[in-house]
Amino acid sequence: MSEETSAATQYLSFILAGEEYALGILRVKEIIEYDTVTRVPGAPVWVRGVFNLRGSVVPVVDLTVKLGLPSIQLTRRSCIVVVEVRQGNEDIVLGLLADAIGQVIELGPEDVAPPPAFGTPVHVDYLLGMGRVGTARKFILLLDIDKVLSGQEVLSATALRAPPGEDTERTTGKVA
Amino acid sequence: MNRVILARGLLLPLASMTPELEKIHALFLAEAEEQLATLEQGLLALERTSGPQPLASLLCTLHTFKGGAGSVGLTAAVELAHLLEDLLTLLEARAVVLHAGLGSLMLQAVDVLREQVGLEPASESAQRLPAQEVRRLLESTLKASQPAQTRAAAPERPASPAEPSAHREHTLRVGLGRLDRMLDLTGEIAIARGRLAEMLGQAHRYTPQQLLEAHRDGDRLYLDLQELVMKVRMVPIGRTFQPFVRTVRDLGLAMGKQVRCELSGEDVEVDTTIAELIRDPLTHLVRNAMDHGMETPEVRQARGKEPTGTLSLRAVHDAGTLLIQVVDDGAGLDRERIAARARALGMLGAEETPDDGALLRLILAPGFSTAERITELSGRGVGMDVVKRNVEALRGTVSVDSTPGQGTTFSLRLPLTLSIIEGFNVAVGAETYVIPLQNVLECVELPSAESRPGRTGVFSLRGSALPYLRLREHFGLGGSTPARENLVVIGHERGLAGLAVDTLLGQGQTVIKPLGRFCQGLPGLSGSTLLGDGRVALILDVPALLHQVLQAAPPAAVA
Numbered sequence: 001m002s003e004e005t006s007a008a009t010q011y012l013s014f015i016l017a018g019e020e021y022a023l024g025i026l027r028v029k030e031i032i033e034y035d036t037v038t039r040v041p042g043a044p045v046w047v048r049g050v051f052n053l054r055g056s057v058v059p060v061v062d063l064t065v066k067l068g069l070p071s072i073q074l075t076r077r078s079c080i081v082v083v084e085v086r087q088g089n090e091d092i093v094l095g096l097l098a099d100a101i102g103q104v105i106e107l108g109p110e111d112v113a114p115p116p117a118f119g120t121p122v123h124v125d126y127l128l129g130m131g132r133v134g135t136a137r138k139f140i141l142l143l144d145i146d147k148v149l150s151g152q153e154v155l156s157a158t159a160l161r162a163p164p165g166e167d168t169e170r171t172t173g174k175v176a
Numbered sequence: 177m178n179r180v181i182l183a184r185g186l187l188l189p190l191a192s193m194t195p196e197l198e199k200i201h202a203l204f205l206a207e208a209e210e211q212l213a214t215l216e217q218g219l220l221a222l223e224r225t226s227g228p229q230p231l232a233s234l235l236c237t238l239h240t241f242k243g244g245a246g247s248v249g250l251t252a253a254v255e256l257a258h259l260l261e262d263l264l265t266l267l268e269a270r271a272v273v274l275h276a277g278l279g280s281l282m283l284q285a286v287d288v289l290r291e292q293v294g295l296e297p298a299s300e301s302a303q304r305l306p307a308q309e310v311r312r313l314l315e316s317t318l319k320a321s322q323p324a325q326t327r328a329a330a331p332e333r334p335a336s337p338a339e340p341s342a343h344r345e346h347t348l349r350v351g352l353g354r355l356d357r358m359l360d361l362t363g364e365i366a367i368a369r370g371r372l373a374e375m376l377g378q379a380h381r382y383t384p385q386q387l388l389e390a391h392r393d394g395d396r397l398y399l400d401l402q403e404l405v406m407k408v409r410m411v412p413i414g415r416t417f418q419p420f421v422r423t424v425r426d427l428g429l430a431m432g433k434q435v436r437c438e439l440s441g442e443d444v445e446v447d448t449t450i451a452e453l454i455r456d457p458l459t460h461l462v463r464n465a466m467d468h469g470m471e472t473p474e475v476r477q478a479r480g481k482e483p484t485g486t487l488s489l490r491a492v493h494d495a496g497t498l499l500i501q502v503v504d505d506g507a508g509l510d511r512e513r514i515a516a517r518a519r520a521l522g523m524l525g526a527e528e529t530p531d532d533g534a535l536l537r538l539i540l541a542p543g544f545s546t547a548e549r550i551t552e553l554s555g556r557g558v559g560m561d562v563v564k565r566n567v568e569a570l571r572g573t574v575s576v577d578s579t580p581g582q583g584t585t586f587s588l589r590l591p592l593t594l595s596i597i598e599g600f601n602v603a604v605g606a607e608t609y610v611i612p613l614q615n616v617l618e619c620v621e622l623p624s625a626e627s628r629p630g631r632t633g634v635f636s637l638r639g640s641a642l643p644y645l646r647l648r649e650h651f652g653l654g655g656s657t658p659a660r661e662n663l664v665v666i667g668h669e670r671g672l673a674g675l676a677v678d679t680l681l682g683q684g685q686t687v688i689k690p691l692g693r694f695c696q697g698l699p700g701l702s703g704s705t706l707l708g709d710g711r712v713a714l715i716l717d718v719p720a721l722l723h724q725v726l727q728a729a730p731p732a733a734v735a
Contacts, residue, residue: 038607038712040691041651042698050695050704050712057689057704057712092693 011131013102013140014081017069019121020102021141022131027083029093031101034078048097053082060095066148067122072099086146094149105140107131112142204244206347208293211241213418216286220421223279231268235261245293252307253292259314260285272321276429281317283422284310348448350408358408361401368394406596409449413491413500414442416451420462424487427466434473434484435466441491446498450590453570454500457563461502461586462487464560469506469584479581481505497614498590505583509576514538536576540564571702573719599686599705599715602664602677604647605655608713610686610705611675615666615718619680622661627676632725635663635674644674645725650700668722675716688715699724
């Protein structure tokens, strides 16, 4: 991933539950206003619904639910950050719901510190690091978006696919 | 690029694969695939009835293939094709007689040719010979039948099979007539748009009716164009059926069974995606029929049947859907064995005796297989549930019908196209849902006096009980139920059921959009579509929705 290796990288920051987070800007395709999002019954809880992105149907992920943060109150400044995420072998496009958009920041390798072992609002595994910004030396949490949406979550989404009662586990005991 | 790898194995050096060459190669591949398929069918036909006519056309096809292969530098394929050509000439001159062994050899040669040009071989039987062996056998057959003629033995060249290209371009041949009509329509639409734009520019001079009429003119043209584009995606199902003639022949020989493969409805047109995705389920069904259904000639004769069995693949348009059937006249399904197996697996209680249809449906359940021995054909740990899953992924259904001693019929019912359906729009609160029109039978009002609160209820529809599901509760949408609800009556396997919704919005064409990774394959939903105002509406998967309700109902209520 280029944002970890190149000299100075640009990040887009956004606000989630009062905290500022950032994503590598190359991941961000566009930012759009929060409009009608159609709820999808049965989808994972952290999927807020789907919306129409110029003709294709794109899911919106509520990161606050996903990361276990206090939930978002929709305001006029709420928006959707459309990102591209690598899942297995395919790139998928999805929207991230954010309270507000922050700023575009540039961070050199010396500005990024590894995340502390604990104390961050989200799990350390979901972070690429902490970026120090400006003269105030404020910290911005750099999200590892691939990890946030990877692996087991996809599994849990597919687990919903099997209609209840069709699993054959309960039968194995009887075969012998 | 796959095609570059392909080139490395052949004579073209890697660097010489220019884009132009790549195009030529892709064109050759598309043509070769068709030629080899024709060749294969010709050979199979030749086995059934030998006459001079098919041979001439076979030689012609082979010659064309040889030319194409030569032009892209596939020497090994050219040489093998040449041998095959010689052999066919001998057959034509009646110098050799076609027997099953020779037939197999020639068919295998076609497979080797497929391999050599970079296509997947059609047959995957265990006794497939390597390219060199096929070549050697062809040469020795030729030599044995014409001792006078001396052929200079071609130098032994290690045949390097090209890697089968996984990502071959998906192309479609389209009749020029259709393309011309499409072009006409786009032109007409352009004119209609221009006229409408002009009228709108001076809107004060026209009445809304006139403007609407102008818009409708354009709309009609657009619908024509849409229909035409859909038609262009349609291909005859025969192309999907044809390879199974070979499969049946090879399997029959391998298992010592005499089976004739009959095709019907080959010119029924289906969406090209469906034609492609139906191949796997069909392979499964054909193999299953050959392995379990068909008896050996001796058994058949002992049962008073013709020694040669028949396996038919049929396609027919039926009530807006495509019906594909795999029919065998074999032994039929053994109900007792299915019941015993189901009990062993715990799918069926010891006391339970399901009706015939339900019993037969059990073989489509995951993990179900009645095969006592593990054979090369069917013992690969996959059962008929694969068929069911694949067909359901295409929004279709599978049903089984079987008469003991007389055979089994598998019926696959599929939608004609995957991209557009006729939908019926309904609203619940602020949400809009689309019910595929084929599921909708009628709509009735559900007066508040007859509605019960809760997720499900029963309504008296002209005196008979109609169970219904309230979408608002089922999907957990919240909000309050309006005083007057509407019921959409839908048909399902066991009869009628209703969906209670707030309002009926009417029918229209619905372009299906996939729901994307995180929301895919959710029970009760088959996809989504975009509404006129840009919002996303969900398309209901009616069978799955009802299945969910039946599953959730307490067992006593189901029985």
